[in-house]
Amino acid sequence: MLKVRDTSFSIDGNLILHDINLTVDRYQIVGLVGKNGAGKTTLFNIICGLINFSEGEVTFNDRTPNDVKYFNELFFIPDTMLVHEYLKGIEYIEFVSSLYSKEISNEEIQSMLNYFDLKDNADMLIRDYSKGMKMKIAIIVALLLKPKLIILDEPFNGLDPTSCIKLMDALKYYSEKYGSVLFSSHTLDFVEQISDKIYFLTDKTLREVTDKNLMELFKNE
Numbered sequence: 714m715l716k717v718r719d720t721s722f723s724i725d726g727n728l729i730l731h732d733i734n735l736t737v738d739r740y741q742i743v744g745l746v747g748k749n750g751a752g753k754t755t756l757f758n759i760i761c762g763l764i765n766f767s768e769g770e771v772t773f774n775d776r777t778p779n780d781v782k783y784f785n786e787l788f789f790i791p792d793t794m795l796v797h798e799y800l801k802g803i804e805y806i807e808f809v810s811s812l813y814s815k816e817i818s819n820e821e822i823q824s825m826l827n828y829f830d831l832k833d834n835a836d837m838l839i840r841d842y843s844k845g846m847k848m849k850i851a852i853i854v855a856l857l858l859k860p861k862l863i864i865l866d867e868p869f870n871g872l873d874p875t876s877c878i879k880l881m882d883a884l885k886y887y888s889e890k891y892g893s894v895l896f897s898s899h900t901l902d903f904v905e906q907i908s909d910k911i912y913f914l915t916d917k918t919l920r921e922v923t924d925k926n927l928m929e930l931f932k933n934e
């Protein structure tokens with residue numbers, strides 16, 4: 714379903730990503746690791762059609778990012794999620810679901826808020842949310858919309874340990890029932906625990922990790 718083929722990207726003549734090949738299949742969780750500045754966010758921005766690439770091809774269900782339908786079934790949660798500060802949590806959920814023309818039952822919303830321990834904050838302005846709470850409301854929206862692919866850039870950042878465990882369980886459940894997940898993280902344990910496939914971004918190139926011993930990889934970085 715998601716295919717990145719022989720894709721390269723440069724900024725002002727500096728090569729950031731070289732000849733990237735990546736696939737995410739249906740119902741798969743794919744983890745992406747790499748040191749600071751390796752190019753993970755850049756790669757997600759390319760996949761999400763937010764920046765243009767110089768060479769290669771990106772397709773999602775055979776559509777390219779210059780086709781408006783490409784974005785229909787893909788939901789991206791950036792590392793610093795820009796949520797609408799002057800909406801309440803519950804209003805934000807309602808607003809985004811209306812943008813996507815998705816009817817989500819109140820029961821489903823309440824159960825998701827409850828699961829991520831945000832029920833008591835649903836009527837609070839997002840402006841007053843903590844960093845972790847903002848990430849959780851974005852994750853809740855993504856899970857409720859049920860797109861075919863959720864892309865999350867460092868979703869565990871700022872989450873407390875209980876929320877991290879809940880997020881891992883929620884992503885596993887999501888990938889079994891609804892769709893695929895592509896995420897990046899610096900927490901190697903989480904990546905090893907939930908990923909069906911892991912990619913390592915280093916020296917501008919991407920390779921699939923087969924032995925799952927990520928600690929060893931980073932020792933030699």
Ligand SMILES: Nc1ncnc2c1ncn2[C@@H]1O[C@H](COP(=O)(O)OP(=O)(O)OP(=O)(O)O)[C@@H](O)[C@H]1O
Nearest residue numbers: 724729747748749750751752753754755756792914
């Ligand atoms: N707008 C920009 N102009 C110039 N260089 C940029 C720009 N955006 C990103 N870069 C460079 O591209 C490289 C990859 O950055 P990117 O943010 O994709 O890394 P990352 O793997 O997500 O890092 P981190 O783990 O720290 O979030 C870095 O060397 C960065 O300096």
